[in-house]
Amino acid sequence: MSKTYFISxxxxxxxxxxxxxxxxxxxxxxxxKNVLHKExxxxxxxxxxxxxxxxxxxxxxxxxxxxxxxIYKWNKKVKxxxxxxxxxxxxxxxxxxxxxxxLKLNGIKRIVRGNHDTLPEDFYKDCGxxxxxxxxxxxxxxxFFELRHEPSAWMAPxxxxxxxxxxxxxxxxxxxxxxxxxxxxxxxQNFEPIEIEEFNNYQEEEIELDPHKDIKNNxxxxxxxDFLVKETIKGDN
Numbered sequence: 001m002s003k004t005y006f007i008s009x010x011x012x013x014x015x016x017x018x019x020x021x022x023x024x025x026x027x028x029x030x031x032x033k034n035v036l037h038k039e040x041x042x043x044x045x046x047x048x049x050x051x052x053x054x055x056x057x058x059x060x061x062x063x064x065x066x067x068x069x070x071i072y073k074w075n076k077k078v079k080x081x082x083x084x085x086x087x088x089x090x091x092x093x094x095x096x097x098x099x100x101x102x103l104k105l106n107g108i109k110r111i112v113r114g115n116h117d118t119l120p121e122d123f124y125k126d127c128g129x130x131x132x133x134x135x136x137x138x139x140x141x142x143x144f145f146e147l148r149h150e151p152s153a154w155m156a157p158x159x160x161x162x163x164x165x166x167x168x169x170x171x172x173x174x175x176x177x178x179x180x181x182x183x184x185x186x187x188x189q190n191f192e193p194i195e196i197e198e199f200n201n202y203q204e205e206e207i208e209l210d211p212h213k214d215i216k217n218n219x220x221x222x223x224x225x226d227f228l229v230k231e232t233i234k235g236d237n
Contacts, residue, residue: 002081005107005193006184007074008114008149008166012067012091012101015059019051021169027191028062031069071104073192078107084193087166087184088114088135088149090127095119102127112138114149114167145196155181 050058091098110131138148163181168174
């Protein structure tokens with residue numbers, strides 16, 4: 001049976017993302033050592049210090065493995081028959097390189113454009129996306145799941161929608177999950193696409209990012225069940 005996954009903010013070819021989000025360096029070093037089984041004497045601090053040099057040779061060295069790591073984690077989970085909703089910010093820099101990376105990703109790919117996805121629509125078609133949604137419009141699945149790049153300004157708890165978004169990376173002022181929303185930035189979900197049933201996973205990251213203690217379990221499932229119940233009641237009237 002095919003599955004539907006969600007993820008955002010890959011940032012292929014974007015060297016500065018390693019500085020903005022150092023957890024990507026940790027994940028990359030782990031990939032080099034424990035997946036590729038290569039010796040690596042560098043630390044995260046070495047990579048961050050290399051940003052101060054003129055050539056940034058170590059930064060670019062790690063960036064290549066970073067992009068390879070993202071492709072590996074995506075394809076380890078996603079089959080070609082699965083659908084992946086990518087919620088923006090595919091990459092920065094050389095567009096041929098970005099396309100090359102994206103074409104290696106498994107699945108039926110659909111994109112909601114992010115603030116960095118400014119190339120012509122044909123480019124994203126050439127990258128293998130079968131649907132390209134404008135950034136400002138977003139899209140809604142099953143009349144319930146609202147997909148956007150940035151968090152919506154109207155994510156109020158009393159709305160009849162469940163919001164799925166990216167853009168904010170690991171900024172702590174945005175919760176990874178609430179009763180009616182889930183951030184699917186790669187930093188929040190082990191750098192891999194996730195299904196709705198997995199929205200409550202990755203609790204270790206949640207402890208650091210989420211200062212609240214009263215977030216309910218099974219948020220997406222509960223919200224969708226409530227939605228279906230309400231729709232059934234409306235249909236009976």
